[in-house]
Amino acid sequence: MAWIVLVVSGILETAWAIALDRSVGFSRPLPSLVFAVTLVLSMLGLAYALREIPVGTGYAVWVGIGAVGTALVGMLALGESTNLPRILCLLLVVAGVVGLKVFH
Template identity: 85%
Template sequence: MAWIVLVLSGLLETAWAIALDRSAGFTRPVASVIFVITLVLSMAGLAYALREIPVGTGYAVWVGIGVTGTALVGMLALGESASLPRILCLVLVVAGVIGLKVYH
């Protein structure tokens, strides 16, 4: 169960990062509220997961999911560069996250 919560929390990290960008420095109320809600839920999920998963592994997986998800949303929906080197770097992040899970 802790791993499921950790993955969902990582996805929520993507949501709060995108909402933070869309809040335009907290000048847009809806995006700002979405940021706060998803941030709190993401942190709460991480805290829950760390009761069973070592902090080094859990935090690295949480950040890896958030980084990868945020970069993918940026590339697919926000017009950021989707160059081969960027994609290869994301593949390395995903490989690292999988490795941490496998060798937990």
């Protein structure tokens, strides 16, 4: 259960990062509210997961999911550049996260 919560929390990290960008410095109320709610839920999920998962592994997986998710949303939906080196770097992050889970 802890791993499921950790993955969902990583996805929520992506949501709050995108909402933070869309809030334009907290000048837009709805994205600002989405940011606050998803940030709190993401942190609560991380805290819950860390009861069973070592902090080094849990935090790295959480950040990895959030970073890769945010980069993918940026590339696929927000018009950020998509090129082979960026994709390869994201694959390296994914490999690291998978490695942490496998060797947990």
